[in-house]
Amino acid sequence: MFAKHYSHRLPAHYDMGLIRRRASELGPRWDDTPGLLFKAFIARERGVFGALANQYASVYLWSEPAAAGAFLMDERFQTVIDSFGRPEIEAWLALDVQWGDAAEARALYREHVQVEPEADRAALLAAQIEQSQVIRGREDTVAVLLALDTANWRLVRITLSSALPDRNRAREAYEVLYLARPGAEVLGHE
Template structure:
């Protein structure tokens, strides 16, 4: 699951960093949540054209996601920034990399269509296996949007990530139930 708040070009991103520093720990024990990566993009940093707050969640249960979306944290966020559209996918796998015990600093979201001529299961397996155990990889999640037939691969890195996809800076990682799916 991911939602994005694109903020004005002159927005003080320190406000987001302070908010995450003060409230990020609130989901460190949230039931049904594998992990939440508190992500930002800052205009002019690492090639980003925008200021954006765009957290990414990997849920172990649909009930956990539902509870979060109807709970006080999301209600407060929506009151402060407006209720965002929430993208959600079917989780197809999670791979913990060699740096799984390290704090991630960078995240990358890659998305690509799965054409009708391609087997969706094989595409998902290949997206997960294609990462292997690259140095610096904390975790890789693969998911499918069956409405759009779009594959999403989300990776967390302990150091700078490969230069492809949409890159984010990780401000905090809540990981109450992270383990291989």
Template sequence: MHAMQYEITLPADYDMGIIRERVAMKGHLLDAFPGLGLKAYLMRQRGEHSPVNQYAPLYLWSAPEGMNAFLLGPGFQGVVNDFGRPAVRHWAGLSYAEGRAASARPRTAVRRREQLPETADPGAAIPAAAEESLRQATLPGAVATALALDPARWELLHLSLWEQEAPEVAGDRFEVLHLSEPERDRLDRGRQW
């Protein structure tokens, strides 16, 4: 599994209805994209648990070829044409779990990026983070959880998708506008090392 995300931060007075309409019109285009485990079309609005207006899709790829085909193809070029070319973050997958509400459509997502301290032993810190991610999947309303690592920055990415409002877990809160999940069943479950 590979995780990927880009963030498009928009002006404070931006009409976020434009993003909602964009996703309503184009979100289905990746519903059968080869190599895509899932794409959560994430948005957060200034003043609603967020200091900024932001469109920040997050992808879990079941195959790197799918990720590469997307980044080099017409889908991502549409983003570039409309918003400019954003920096695309990438993390190697460490764990994935289907939640107790796996069959539900997620309404909210929580994303937390955690820098591992230079003094931290990754061999101890990462298994503990994976256990926490897998435990979150057992909570009521959890649709799915994932944990991934950027080893260039020694940064963990925690993602959780929720059927309704997320419980009190740390991180940035997003509304899920759409979920494309053509190869969700091909995402490896549990720890991935």
């Protein structure tokens, strides 16, 4: 599996209603995407849920890395470039994915754990998977993804929650505008 994230910082007075409409219009087009497990259309709105700036972003989990690459090279990604410019894309190796019992995602949290050079990497991974299992057990958890950012030697945890965003829960909290999950059944969740 392969995960990626990119974001676009928007001007302070940007009409975030445009972003919400964009997500509601484009989101359903992703519901049948081959090789995609999920795509979260996410945003932060300045002054809402503790956000300091306006931001529009996407997080993807692909079962097939070739499908992720094809997307970046086709007309669907050209739409992103035409609207917001070509973003820097963070690419991660997915290590663990778990689905919770909640259905509708309203918030996405992103956390990092640095992998220090002297760390027992296997023990660190086991501990972080155990932490993901704890998160999965929460009643508001839709899904939790643990991935390795190989460029920066850190573990990245993405948690999708049915509760409204709470900045106190994680340093990075986003509002989920749309969650496409065409491959959820591959992971045993529909």
